[in-house]
Amino acid sequence: MKTTLRELRTERGWSQGDLAGRLGVSRQTVNAIETGKYDPSLPLAFKIARLFRKPIEGVFDPEEGHRR
Amino acid sequence: MTNESGRSCHNPRYILLALGAAAIIVAASFGEKAFERGSAPRIALAVLESLVTVAFIVGPILSIRRLDELQQRIHLIALAIAFAGTGIVVTTFGWLEAAGLPHVDWGLATWPLMTALWAIGFLFANRRYS
Numbered sequence: 001m002k003t004t005l006r007e008l009r010t011e012r013g014w015s016q017g018d019l020a021g022r023l024g025v026s027r028q029t030v031n032a033i034e035t036g037k038y039d040p041s042l043p044l045a046f047k048i049a050r051l052f053r054k055p056i057e058g059v060f061d062p063e064e065g066h067r068r
Numbered sequence: 069m070t071n072e073s074g075r076s077c078h079n080p081r082y083i084l085l086a087l088g089a090a091a092i093i094v095a096a097s098f099g100e101k102a103f104e105r106g107s108a109p110r111i112a113l114a115v116l117e118s119l120v121t122v123a124f125i126v127g128p129i130l131s132i133r134r135l136d137e138l139q140q141r142i143h144l145i146a147l148a149i150a151f152a153g154t155g156i157v158v159t160t161f162g163w164l165e166a167a168g169l170p171h172v173d174w175g176l177a178t179w180p181l182m183t184a185l186w187a188i189g190f191l192f193a194n195r196r197y198s
Binding site: 026 | 135
């Protein structure tokens with residue numbers, strides 16, 4: 001799944017650690033989501049979308065498949 | 069591995085508890101030799117070793133609940149590898165023993181084997197998501 005998470009995070013000047021702290025997950029999880037290695041659960045995806053005040057499809061694009 | 073709350077699966081407290089548990093098991097295994105087989109004190113020490121072992125095994129498993137969703141997935145993969153690997157090794161050795169190879173005491177060897185495979189599985193899964 002393609003995501004704009006990295007762009008959204010860097011626009012705000014946050015480090016991966018900053019974002020991890022706001023989401024209540026590890027920095028490894030933020031990095032894995034940004035690099036497309038891990039697709040977040042629905043609750044975490046909603047949490048990310050709410051944090052950036054965007055609809056969920058504004059952060060994640062399910063059409064851009066990533067083979068895991 | 070630490071999440072935003074600073075919670076860790078290799079917290080020094082866990083390491084100290086594990087060392088304490090190992091010390092109790094070693095002391096009990098030496099202490100029980102002073103008593104006759106089948107005597108009440110020897111059985112009590114064996115039960116103590118068993119209880120400490122249960123705590124030693126269940127503690128780390130319960131600590132996984134405090135990790136985030138990716139870290140839990142990594143441990144699930146690691147446990148699956150440990151479970152399958154232990155089954156393969158024990159079953160294979162069972163056949164090899166039947167074919168004449170020396171006997172292995174799996175009562176003692178299974179847990180260290182499973183722990184080693186868990187560690188290998190953790191490294192494998194952790195690398196996949198790093």
